[in-house]
Amino acid sequence: MSDDTPSADPDAPPGEPSGPYEADGAREEGGAEGDDERGLGDFRRDLSALAARPGSTNERISAEKSARAELSTFAGAGVRSERAYGGDHFEFRVEPDGTRVRMYRLFGDELEEVRSAFAAPLGFDELTAAAASASVALLTGPEGAGKYAAARALLVGAGHPELYRLAPDTDLAGFVEDDVVPGAGYLLVDAPRTLVETLGAFEVQRLERLLAPVGCRLIITFPAGVRPNDPDTHRQVREIGDPPSPDAVLTAHLTWRVGAVRTAEFGAVDDVASLIPGRSPTESPLVRAADAARMLAETTGSADEAVKRVADRLALNDVHSFHRWFEELGDIDTQCLAVSVAVFGGEPHESVAALGRALQRRLQPPQSPDNLEMPRSSPLAATGEKRLARLHAARFAEEVSARYGGVPGRVVRYLDPGVPRRVLEQVWAEYDQAQAELPAWLRQCARNELPSVRVRAAVAVGVLAEAAFDTVRTTVLQQWAADTDPRLRDAAATALSTAVRQPCLDQAVRDLVRGWAAEQGSTALCATAARAWTVLLDDGAEGDEPALRLLDQLADVDGTQVVEAICLSIAECLAMAGDSRHRQAFALMRNWTAAREPRRRVLGELAFLYAAADLREERRGDEQDGAPHSWPALLAMSARDPVRQREIAALWETVLNSSGSYETAYGVLGEWARAADPDPAARRAFARLLERVSARPRARRIVLFLADRWTRSGEAAAPRSAAEIRALLNGKTR
Known part of the structure; x- marks a missing residue:
């Protein structure tokens, strides 16, 4: 049947060989979905359910960031x-x-601290004047000199109503218009040496043009001794003056938190001064003073009792x-x-x-007559x-x-x-x-x-x-990685992605993951290696390529466990910031779907459908209230970037025409239609994407068939999305 053959039955269900819904150039899947691929059909069905309740990837990434924050110095x-x-x-x-860029907003007491308890360094007025003349300011000084406090004070003094702190590993090249809140101030604290040294005048000017028109400002702080290599950028660096004394910081913070009377009570306690030098010598005395004031303010009782209790807390160091x-x-x-x-x-x-x-x-020990946890009739106690x-x-x-x-x-x-x-x-x-x-x-x-x-x-x-890497590797990680439970395999991968952040362990962790990937006789170890793909990110001069090569290598391993693991990891890659990573992920999926081997074709289709079903992104709509709407993340990518739109459209055309994946694709695309239905901007982006998908007659007929279904699907209908698509495709029917 040629592409131009009309449908014998326009209302025939998809997949009928007599209609236009027969797979275009359908390939035989061979044994890729037979008994050798146990559970692959279940995975396809899971994708349909996932599309109706998306967000597991973002939820997992968010939980991992939160857990690391609780157990890290950036807590x-x-x-x-x-x-x-x-x-x-x-x-x-x-x-x-x-x-795109990880950040958090400064709230309440942190802003009030700047307004009410900031102790200015020497020459702060001159620093304020210099920072006010630019939308990007570079601030340096010795460790413990109060750069972070000064940077916050500069932004508050400049009148920015909202302040955001960027993550330490922020790539400024990824800081773009979508990340900017009009009028906000931004902080990048203790920027890495490589970022500072490579920060050129071009990038500074790009940031100026991004921030100045919307009234924003970015302050970057970094340690003394680090300087931009670019001479123009170097000339913009400002030095922080001599810091205030720790006693002045303690008094200022106490007065703000508990008032002058209670501050005087603390000042009369002889041991209060010992709270400041009693901490780790690597910590700034100014930070120690501010923390001591916070702890004293949180502690009830007499001034003497409060000082003793705070000393006990500090002793935990x-x-x-x-x-x-x-x-x-x-x-x-x-x-x-x-x-x-x-x-x-x-x-x-x-x-x-x-x-x-x-x-x-x-x-x-277990409870026994001689080891009672609670005698009978004992009252409950709070x-x-x-x-x-x-x-x-x-x-x-x-x-x-x-x-x-x-x-x-x-x-x-x-x-x-x-x-x-x-x-x-x-x-x-x-x-x-x-x-x-x-x-x-x-x-x-x-x-x-x-x-x-x-x-x-x-x-x-x-x-x-x-x-204790060797002990944990043998007693925990190796056992979890080889387990049949995917939760434990995921846990092993997450543990390694935490450990690899230590420079002394990065090579050992990467070698361990590569070793698991080479164990192609163990599906579980290969699946764990696929889930641990992030340990190979930023691997020296090769950048992110080793991580994506690992997934491509594992694409040849037979087993549903490995397919699912790769699908989850590709979704994580697309959920991360970085155009280069996105480009490589889409290139992998395109190569897999075009491969001769059925296993790779199936993997490419499922990887795309998993990402399409699960990833979501909050975007502001066209309405006057600017209320955010949840878009399919890949739809948002296609709206931002015509290259991504072309790649995503090609993958949609592939899965819609696939004899093995079309039913799942119909379900996921239907959820996209319903997600776009309330938002005019999303509907337009969705229709433009499907217009590109419909470049070939067979794909166009499938899209029109689905649009008709979305009009008649009752509670699951997406009539406005369907109307937008039909209006755009009107006049193109052959």
Whole structure:
């Protein structure tokens, strides 16, 4: 049948060999979907369900970032606490992840701190005048000189109503119009040496032209001794003046937080001055002073009692003091809760407490007549707040932007961001009984029904791998990687993507993943290698290419486990920022769908359909209120970039004509139509994309058939999307 053959039955269902819906140049799939590919049909059906409830990839990436933030020195990135009212109540707000550049918005007390407690360095007025004359300012100075505080004060003083902090690894080339909030101020704190040295006048001018017209400003800070290689950029660098004294910072912050009277009470306590030098010598005295003021303000009781309790909190930074604190918690229940809060901080208190009890059951002998946990008829006692107080932790009211919208709740965290990692590392290193049970407990948690709990357990294993890589590799990672449970394989991959961030481990981690990929007799190990693809990103001079080559190498491995793993990893690649990564991912899918081998063709189709079904992006619509709409992320890409539009249209044409994938493709494309239906901009982008898909007569007839279906599908209808498509294709029917 030629492309021009009319349909014998215009209303025939897709797939009827007599109509235009027969696959265009349909290929025989051979054994690719037979008994040798067990579960591939199930995976196709899962894709149809996924399209109706998208977002798992973004949810997984967001959970991983949050878990790393809780256990890293950049704790709190993306999460900011704000005192809402008295006592121990806080509110946490989490900004939704951007699609290109990671950032978080500064809220409440951090902005008020700048307005009410900023102690200016010497020459700050001159610095203010210099920064006001440009939309991009470069600020340098010694470690601990207060560059971050000064940068915030410069932006607040310039009148920016919203401030955003960019992630430390931000690639400024990816900072584009879609990321910019009009009138906002942006901070890139402690920029990496390579970024500063390679920052040229052209890029600075591009940023100026991006930010100045919409009233925005970006301040980049970096350590003394680092300079841009470009002489024009070098001349724009400003030095921060001599910092204020730590005592002045302590007094300013205390006065802001508790008022002059309470500040004077603290000043009368002899030991208050010892709070500042009592911390790690690597930490800035100004930061120590501000933290000491915050802790004093959070502590009730007399000034003497408050100073003593804050000194106890600060002592957790000392190893010997940590051991004394941990052993004086009083009972194994509270010790296990301490470990659970360290690993799962940011989860609801009920979940954290339950996970702590699971660890306790592993460490404590079973109940017996001689070992009663609670004698009969003992009254219930409120222990939650007391235990958290002993841990220097608290419950927080939090609303997190998640897959199906923000859900209010109460989560638990340590009050000080450095404590979770210290608890985990010290319990692993110094408490043999706990070390023996932690792997089994984390394995249990890595199979939890909550995805965020699974991710946090995996990140904790990655942190432990940084401290004892060989032990964790043999006792945990290798076993998880070879398991039949995909949750454990994913957890092994997440753990490695955490450990690889340590320079001393990056080569060992990459060699381990390459070794698993070479074990083509083990489908599980190959699938884990595919899920661990991110460990090969930024691999020296080759950049991201080794990571994508790994996925291409694994495309030849037989097994549904590997197909699913590659599909998830391709979706992650497309969810990340970076045009180069997107280009390579689309090139892989195009090559796979055009391959001679049936296995590769099936993989390419499923990888595209998984990304099309799951990835979403928030974009503002055309309405006056500018309300955001959830777009299919690949549709948003096609609207931004004509090259991406051409690639995505070609892949849609392939799957719509595929004898093995067309039913799944119809379902996913239908969800795109419904997602676009409420938003005029999305409908236009969708229609333009399908116009390109319809360049060939057979594909055009399929698109018109689907548009008719979307008009008549009842509750699942997308009539406005269908009308937009028919209007655009009108007059092109042959």
